[in-house]
Amino acid sequence: MLNLLSILIGIVALVIVIPAQIPFLGWANWIALPLLVIGIGLGQLSFSNSGRNFCLIVGLIAVVRLSLGGGLL
Template identity: 60%
Template sequence: MLNILSILIGIIALLLAIPAFLPLLGALNWLIVPIALLGVLLGFLSSSNTGRNLCLVVLVICIIRLSLGGGIL
């Protein structure tokens, strides 16, 4: 059950991350990173690791995008 919840959180975070790649919307990643972290934590508690891996990928992508934009853009 926790894996399914982690997958759902990962999909929501991924859908929110898509507009955050547009110029001047990069600050949205500050909202996406905690959501993805919640999914990673739920994925660690689960017996499977699919949801955890999805959330980790979204988390890494958002952190890279934040670092490219200087944390603001």
């Protein structure tokens, strides 16, 4: 159950991260990162690793985009 919840949180964060790849919308990644941390925590508590790994991949995309934009843009 926690794994399914982690995947759902990851999907919501992915919906936020995808439009944040457009220039000047990078600030939306800062909204997605706390969601991803919650998803990673829930995925860690579950017996399966797929939800945690999905949230880690989405988080990596968000962090790379933030680092390329200087952390703001």
